[in-house]
Amino acid sequence: MTIDAIIVAAGRGERAGGGIPKQFRSLASRSVLARTLDALAGHAAIRRVVVVVNPQDTDHVEAVRGETARSFTTVPGGATRTDSVRAGLAALADDAPDAVMIHDAARPFLSSALIDRLAEALDRHAAVIPALPATDALMRVMTDGTIVEPVDRAVVRAAQTPQAFRFDTLSAAYARLGGGGLADDAAVILAAGGQVHTVEGEAENFKLTMPADFRRAEAMLMGETITVSGQGFDVHRLEPAETMWLCGVELHEGLGLVGHSDADAGLHAVTDAVLGCAGAGDIGQHFPPSDPKWKGAASDAFLLHALELLGQAGGEVIHADVTLIAERPKIGPYREAMRTRLAQLLRLDPKRVNIKATTTEKLGFTGRGEGLAAQAIVTARLS
Numbered sequence: 001m002t003i004d005a006i007i008v009a010a011g012r013g014e015r016a017g018g019g020i021p022k023q024f025r026s027l028a029s030r031s032v033l034a035r036t037l038d039a040l041a042g043h044a045a046i047r048r049v050v051v052v053v054n055p056q057d058t059d060h061v062e063a064v065r066g067e068t069a070r071s072f073t074t075v076p077g078g079a080t081r082t083d084s085v086r087a088g089l090a091a092l093a094d095d096a097p098d099a100v101m102i103h104d105a106a107r108p109f110l111s112s113a114l115i116d117r118l119a120e121a122l123d124r125h126a127a128v129i130p131a132l133p134a135t136d137a138l139m140r141v142m143t144d145g146t147i148v149e150p151v152d153r154a155v156v157r158a159a160q161t162p163q164a165f166r167f168d169t170l171s172a173a174y175a176r177l178g179g180g181g182l183a184d185d186a187a188v189i190l191a192a193g194g195q196v197h198t199v200e201g202e203a204e205n206f207k208l209t210m211p212a213d214f215r216r217a218e219a220m221l222m223g224e225t226i227t228v229s230g231q232g233f234d235v236h237r238l239e240p241a242e243t244m245w246l247c248g249v250e251l252h253e254g255l256g257l258v259g260h261s262d263a264d265a266g267l268h269a270v271t272d273a274v275l276g277c278a279g280a281g282d283i284g285q286h287f288p289p290s291d292p293k294w295k296g297a298a299s300d301a302f303l304l305h306a307l308e309l310l311g312q313a314g315g316e317v318i319h320a321d322v323t324l325i326a327e328r329p330k331i332g333p334y335r336e337a338m339r340t341r342l343a344q345l346l347r348l349d350p351k352r353v354n355i356k357a358t359t360t361e362k363l364g365f366t367g368r369g370e371g372l373a374a375q376a377i378v379t380a381r382l383s
């Protein structure tokens with residue numbers, strides 16, 4: 001069965017506050033939407049993901065692309081969640097899947113086991129959602145808050161997302177729905193006279209709605225992780241050349257670095273620091289200079305491999321600080337470009353990346369202009 005996913009991310013997040021729509025706010029150094037995408041688009045059952053966004057948020061969406069390796073397309077959303085889901089369904093219609101999961105961008109903590117449960121239930125049901133029993137006593141109230149009567153909590157459930165449907169069933173229900181918004185997609189099926197089944201939801205899969213939800217989410221992430229640091233150091237010989245690669249940026253200063261790969265000492269130091277965080281040895285073990293495969297290689301590939309190993313070890317980079325040591329070239333004119341490129345490779349906000357440069361007062365091999373050295377410290381969170 002082919003299953004596509006729609007992430008609705010066009011809301012304004014007014015109840016959460018925080019200055020920008022909540023799905024783009026940072027939670028322990030990564031945006032909510034990047035986390036949601038990784039959880040959903042990273043699942044093997046999901047073929048492709050459409051993210052429904054507000055066109056005002058283009059810059060935020062581009063920043064999220066830099067934070068995740070997952071691919072996704074975007075479509076403009078509407079005034080209500082219902083309108084946004086409708087736009088997502090229309091975007092999938094040309095190459096319609098057998099089934100679709102609709103998920104709130106604002107629920108970044110869904111587990112892969114929950115997606116498994118929903119996918120498995122889709123074999124038996126056309127509409128299935130995760131739901132949780134109520135744990136508090138429930139009261140029916142008047143608009144002023146005065147209680148009318150208790151509600152039997154055995155007969156209610158709190159509905160979560162992802163909500164999973166056979167694509168044709170959900171599309172037909174949306175086609176029958178008039179104007180106006182409903183709370184969720186289960187309500188759309190019910191309005192069309194359909195049946196909706198439930199699987200067990202997850203307490204951790206709460207929706208970031210109010211400011212306190214962000215505090216809870218931060219505490220959850222901090223409590224589950226430890227912070228580690230990795231350190232890296234590299235040196236390459238300098239010689240006259242047209243170009244030099246340093247921290248992923250091409251410099252045109254009449255100097256080059258000599259090495260087996262592109263000799264980008266900055267990226268090599270960062271790669272070693274990431275490997276340090278992952279407890280995965282050093283760059284020479286993974287990319288031996290004796291292997292002709294790496295001759296002239298762009299060092300981006302080394303860093304991406306180290307990041308992959310860190311990911312497998314349950315880690316994510318949260319900060320990097322690099323020091324470049326040389327008399328020449330002067331780093332100042334390239335500093336911002338290096339910061340931007342490194343942030344892109346590390347999938348970090350550029351504010352979390354720092355590039356420093358120093359000379360050694362004409363002392364030693366760097367002082368004599370024979371070589372360039374780079375040091376890096378990378379900080380990562382490990383779960």
Ligand SMILES: Nc1ccn([C@@H]2O[C@H](COP(=O)(O)OP(=O)(O)OP(=O)(O)O)[C@@H](O)[C@H]2O)c(=O)n1
Nearest residue numbers: 008009010011012013014015079080084105106
């Ligand atoms: N017009 C809308 C409204 C909501 N959503 C999405 O639907 C999900 C659940 O909605 P909610 O938590 O209500 O988000 P907001 O509408 O952003 O929140 P608020 O009501 O506080 O502004 C969110 O991922 C939100 O981005 C959407 O795609 N389009």
Ligand SMILES: C[C@](O)(CO)[C@H](O)COP(=O)(O)O
Nearest residue numbers: 081104159160161183184207
């Ligand atoms: C879709 C939903 O998250 C299911 O619990 C919920 O209905 C969204 O409600 P909101 O009023 O848009 O927050």
